[in-house]
Amino acid sequence: MTTITIELEEPLLNRLKKRAQQEGRSTADVIRDVLASHSDEVSACDVREHFLTIPPLTLGKMLKPVGTHDDLLDEMLDRTDD
Numbered sequence: 001m002t003t004i005t006i007e008l009e010e011p012l013l014n015r016l017k018k019r020a021q022q023e024g025r026s027t028a029d030v031i032r033d034v035l036a037s038h039s040d041e042v043s044a045c046d047v048r049e050h051f052l053t054i055p056p057l058t059l060g061k062m063l064k065p066v067g068t069h070d071d072l073l074d075e076m077l078d079r080t081d082d
Helices: 010-023 025-043 047-053 072-076
Strands: none
Touching: 010 025
16 A cells, blocks of 8 residues: 545544544545545546447437538537628
């Protein structure tokens, strides 16, 4: 294990200390568990991996046809340079 130094706000540190005391564990052990748990959640939400696994969706038919003069990018960017 590697030792690190972190800065925590007092209310957070107090909650971690209280939890450690209630569970009969060290504060460092509780902090390690919280970090490991959060790390698992972040890994599960890896955007690059998740994006590649999403199947395409059909959102229905177009409400009006897109003409050759329609500039959807300007509409998305809310440009009013007409």
